[in-house]
Amino acid sequence: MIHTRGLTRSFHVKGETVEAVRGLDLDIEAGSVVAFLGPNGAGKTTSLRMLTTLLPPTSGTAVVAGHNVLTDPSGVRRRIGYLGQGNSAGSNFRVSDELITQGRAYGLNRTESRARVERLLTALALEGLAKRTVGTLSGGQRRRLDIAMALVHEPELLFLDEPTTGLDPHSRAGIWKHVLRLHKELGTTIVFTTHYLEEADLWARRVMVVDHGRVIADDSPDKLKADLAGDRITLGTADRADAERAAGLARALPAVHEAIADDTEVRVRTPHGDTQLPVLLRNLEVAGVRAVTARLTRPTLDDVFLGLTGRTLRESADATTHDGA
Numbered sequence: 001m002i003h004t005r006g007l008t009r010s011f012h013v014k015g016e017t018v019e020a021v022r023g024l025d026l027d028i029e030a031g032s033v034v035a036f037l038g039p040n041g042a043g044k045t046t047s048l049r050m051l052t053t054l055l056p057p058t059s060g061t062a063v064v065a066g067h068n069v070l071t072d073p074s075g076v077r078r079r080i081g082y083l084g085q086g087n088s089a090g091s092n093f094r095v096s097d098e099l100i101t102q103g104r105a106y107g108l109n110r111t112e113s114r115a116r117v118e119r120l121l122t123a124l125a126l127e128g129l130a131k132r133t134v135g136t137l138s139g140g141q142r143r144r145l146d147i148a149m150a151l152v153h154e155p156e157l158l159f160l161d162e163p164t165t166g167l168d169p170h171s172r173a174g175i176w177k178h179v180l181r182l183h184k185e186l187g188t189t190i191v192f193t194t195h196y197l198e199e200a201d202l203w204a205r206r207v208m209v210v211d212h213g214r215v216i217a218d219d220s221p222d223k224l225k226a227d228l229a230g231d232r233i234t235l236g237t238a239d240r241a242d243a244e245r246a247a248g249l250a251r252a253l254p255a256v257h258e259a260i261a262d263d264t265e266v267r268v269r270t271p272h273g274d275t276q277l278p279v280l281l282r283n284l285e286v287a288g289v290r291a292v293t294a295r296l297t298r299p300t301l302d303d304v305f306l307g308l309t310g311r312t313l314r315e316s317a318d319a320t321t322h323d324g325a
Ligand SMILES: Nc1ncnc2c1ncn2[C@@H]1O[C@H](COP(=O)(O)OP(=O)(O)OP(=O)(O)O)[C@@H](O)[C@H]1O
Pocket: 011, 012, 013, 018, 019, 020, 038, 039, 040, 041, 042, 043, 044, 045, 046, 047, 325
C-alpha cells in the first residue's frame, strides 16, 4: 500500500538546513494499522505530508495506494484520506452540510453523498449532531467530524496526524473505537502519528519509532518491548549489603541483561521477568539474602525509546520545548 525509498525532506531556515526526514524506506501492506511514534520534531508530520502529496520530497520516491506522489498526486489523493493536525470543517456550517459538500467535492451526486454521509454519521456516532453547527461541537465530536470528512470518499488508506491530541481520555477512547471499527469493517489501512505511547501500544500492529528524521526501530509493540526494553524486576532489601549481594546473584542468571543495586533497591532487566523472578527469589533464599519486596513491571514503549536513544520521549519533548521548537 505504501512503498518509499530514500524519502528525504530538508528545510532551509535562516541560512540553516533542517533535515526533517532522512532517507525513509517503508513498505506498508494493505490492511495494516501502523503508528509513527517519536518526540516533537522527529519528522512524523513531514513524513505524512510527503506521503499525502502535501509536501514534495527533497529526494527519494514514494508510491502510495499504487500511485507515485510526484508524477500522479491526484491519483494518490483520490485513494487516501488525511486528517491533519488542524480542523477541516468550517465552524459556521451545519455538520451534515459540511459532509455532503465534501462528498460533492469528490464527485458524488447529492443522493449518493447524502447516503454516504448518513452511514458515516452513524459509524462515528455523530447522527444526533447532524443539524448542529460545527462551532458548537466539543473537541472530541469535532475530531470525529474531521475523521468523517477524511472518509467521505471511502479511501482505502487513512492517514491520521495526532488524531487525539488534546482530548480527554474518554474522547480519545471513543475516537479509537470508531477508527478501528472502520478498519475492521472496510479493511481501511490506517497510518497514524501520536505522542501517546499507550495508543501506539494498544492500537498499532506495527510501530515505527522515529528520531531525528530516521526510523530507529520498526516492529510490533510486543516485539519491540521484548527485544529492546525487557521486563523490570525491582527488589527491596533490608540494607545496602543485601542489595549488592542480590544484584550479584541476579547478574549470575543467564537471562538477566542488567542488575543495578541502588541503596536498598535492586533493579533488574530481563526479557522474561515472569520466569526469572521466581528463580531469583529462590537463589536469594538459598544464599540467605532476604528480599523485603519484589515487583515485576512490564516495559512500555517509552522504555523502548529509552533503550534506543538513552532519553525518554518525555525528556526529548522537554528538550525540544526548551529549544523553542
Ligand atoms: N515548513 C517548515 N519549515 C521549516 N522547518 C520545518 C517545517 N516543517 C517542519 N520543519 C522542521 O522539521 C523537523 C520535523 O518536523 P515535523 O513537524 O515533521 O516533526 P514531528 O515529528 O511531526 O513533530 P510534532 O510531534 O511536534 O508534530 C522539525 O525540526 C521542524 O521544526
